[in-house]
Amino acid sequence: MSRRDELAAGLAETEQRIRDACAAAGRSRDEITLVVVTKTHPASDVEILAELGVVDVGENRHPEAGDKADEVSAQLHWHFLGGLQTNKAGAVARYADVVHSVDRVKLVGSLSRGAEAAGRTVTCLVQVDFDATDPGRAGVVPDGIGDVADAIATAPGLELGGLMTVAPLGDDPASHFAHLARLSAELRQRHPAATIISAGMSGDFEAAIAAGATHLRIGRSVLGERPSSG
Numbered sequence: 001m002s003r004r005d006e007l008a009a010g011l012a013e014t015e016q017r018i019r020d021a022c023a024a025a026g027r028s029r030d031e032i033t034l035v036v037v038t039k040t041h042p043a044s045d046v047e048i049l050a051e052l053g054v055v056d057v058g059e060n061r062h063p064e065a066g067d068k069a070d071e072v073s074a075q076l077h078w079h080f081l082g083g084l085q086t087n088k089a090g091a092v093a094r095y096a097d098v099v100h101s102v103d104r105v106k107l108v109g110s111l112s113r114g115a116e117a118a119g120r121t122v123t124c125l126v127q128v129d130f131d132a133t134d135p136g137r138a139g140v141v142p143d144g145i146g147d148v149a150d151a152i153a154t155a156p157g158l159e160l161g162g163l164m165t166v167a168p169l170g171d172d173p174a175s176h177f178a179h180l181a182r183l184s185a186e187l188r189q190r191h192p193a194a195t196i197i198s199a200g201m202s203g204d205f206e207a208a209i210a211a212g213a214t215h216l217r218i219g220r221s222v223l224g225e226r227p228s229s230g
C-alpha cells in the first residue's frame with residue numbers, strides 16, 4: 001500500500017467513526033472540525049493529507065511545527081497543541097492560526113507581540129487541566145480560566161476562541177468532557193464568541209463528540225502509530 005492509500009484509508013475510517021458518533025449524539029457533522037495531528041510525521045504526509053481534503057493540521061513542538069508550515073505549500077490552518085515556553089511563544093504566533101495550549105497569563109503577552117509583529121490574528125484557547133494530582137501537567141485549573149481568558153480577549157493580535165483539554169490518562173474521559181462543556185457555557189456568558197471546545201483524541205473522541213466538542217485533535221487514528229514518541 002502506498003502512503004497515500006494508507007492515509008486515505010485512515011482518514012476514511014476516522015471520518016466514519018466521527019459520523020457514527022455524531023449520529024449517536026444527534027449532532028451534525030458540520031458542527032465538528034477535525035484537526036489531524038501530524039506531529040513527528042514528515043511534511044510529505046501533510047502534503048498528501050491536504051490533497052485528500054484535510055484543511056486543519058495540528059503540531060505540538062516548536063520549531064518542528066514552523067519548519068513544516070514553511071515546507072508545506074498547501075494552504076492549511078495550523079493548530080499548535082503543545083507546551084509553550086514564554087520565549088518561543090512569539091515565534092509560534094508567526095505561523096499558528098490557532099494555539100490550543102495557552103495556560104498562563106505570562107504567555108499571552110509573548111503571543112500577542114508575535115502576532116502583532118507578523119500582522120496576524122491568532123485564535124487562542126485556554127487549556128484546562130482536570131488532574132489535580134499531577135502538578136506537572138499542562139493546563140490551568142478551572143478556577144484559573146477567567147484570568148487567562150480575559151488576558152487573551154484584551155490582547156492585540158489575539159482572539160479568544162474557547163477551551164481545550166486533554167483527558168487525564170486512565171480516567172473515564174466522559175465526565176471530564178462534560179465538565180469542560182459546562183465551563184465553556186460559563187465562559188460564553190462573558191465571552192459569547194468563545195465557542196470552541198477542543199476535546200477528544202484517537203482513543204476518546206466519541207465521548208468528546210457526545211459531550212459537545214467542536215474540535216477533535218486526532219493523530220494515530222488517521223496516520224498510524226508515530227515514528228517516534230511525541
Ligand SMILES: *Cc1c(COP(=O)(O)O)cnc(C)c1O
Pocket residue numbers: 037039060081082166200201202203217218219220221230
Ligand atoms: C498528540 C496529541 C493529540 C493526538 O493524539 P492521538 O492519540 O494521536 O490521536 C491530541 N492532542 C494533543 C495535545 C496531542 O499532543
